[in-house]
Amino acid sequence: MTDVRPSADGVLHTLFGSEQGGHEQVVLCQDRETGLKAVIAIHSTALGPALGGTRFYPYASEEEAVRDALNLSRGMSYKNALAGLDHGGGKAVIIGDPDLIKSEQLLMAYGRFVASLGGLYVTACDVGTYVQDMDVVARESRWTTGRSPEQGGAGDSSVLTAFGVFQGMRAAAQTQWGEPTLRGRRVGVAGVGKVGHYLVEHLVEDGAEVVITDVRAEAVQRIIARHPQVTAVSDADVLVRTPLDVYAPCALGGALDDATVAALTATVVCGAANNQLAHPGVEKDLADRGILYAPDYVVNAGGVIQVADELHGFDFDRAKAKATTIFDTTLAIFDRAKADGIPPAVAADRIAEQRMAEARQRTAEARAVAASTAATDVTVAAEAALVAER
């Protein structure tokens, strides 16, 4: 038999041959009538049905889209595991400019592909898709979350995302200064959009001194009008150099690059933005400088906790109670990091991997029991048949 090997730099190598691989299933979807081209990547169902949003984005190539789906779905396995959800990790991407090709028919065609997986993958909003889009997808697939409240959905997930970030920040304060409060601390929030502005509310209420920045003047004005004691600086570069106790990146990914880490005055970093570490190794640089970094995917899990709740008939209080556990999870990560002498980002990965491994072990044991019970049943039935023949 020929030894088939994927080329070392291709997406198939990522899928089958690299440490980042290990995905269970990747589905390529096409609907010529509507122009839909989508990739649904299921990284793991060890903890339950894979849950993760649908990104609608004008990728430069199909290969780039597949790679993004692979990376994002893997990230969701870790995020869902640490959020304590009974969900594995999945993510879908739709290839194309949503402003040009998004249509009701295209979203419904996409919904039919999601439905064809029979619940193995549960979708939600992501970059380029919105609550109204999920209402359309839901017409074809019951495994859709992130819908509008009118359709039984949870609506805007930034409320609990901000709440979860605040819980993570309290855990960081407890670890760094011995008390789970931001009272009297100076917190810089970069990006006061959907999540950032709710985070400012929690911080002000807790008695923190808040400094903000945003590229949109109206976003800054909205907060200053409500809370005149909040101050604003011109941009994120100025903010990181301002004397701070906590820095909260709540805008774009890659916020923590080498220059930012070198310039940071804060000794805690905890924010909502996804993929804050610009490259591997930044987590160690942060630790070496004595900066406590609360892993982004742990503290920003309030949104996924919220949409996961939708599958059981959305109950805000129940989802909020679950998001409160982000405090304990973040504390446990800091403790593990200290005990093992590793950065918190590495500790978080280890705890997530442990939870997934334990779930796989339980499933294997349950299957073994089921198989032996079935074998016993067959033997008993065969013996009964023999007795009947005699």
Ligand SMILES: NC(=O)c1ccc[n+]([C@@H]2O[C@H](COP(=O)([O-])OP(=O)(O)OC[C@H]3O[C@@H](n4cnc5c(N)ncnc54)[C@H](O)[C@@H]3O)[C@@H](O)[C@H]2O)c1
């Ligand atoms: N919304 C959620 O539920 C959720 C959940 C998990 C993670 N996140 C992540 O949190 C981050 C914020 O999400 P959001 O929903 O609040 O998005 P958003 O677009 O509503 O807010 C982002 C804000 O950042 C500002 N901004 C952009 N570039 C900036 C810059 N260079 N400097 C300062 N401000 C800048 C924007 O003007 C905007 O006000 C994103 O990285 C997102 O992926 C959001």
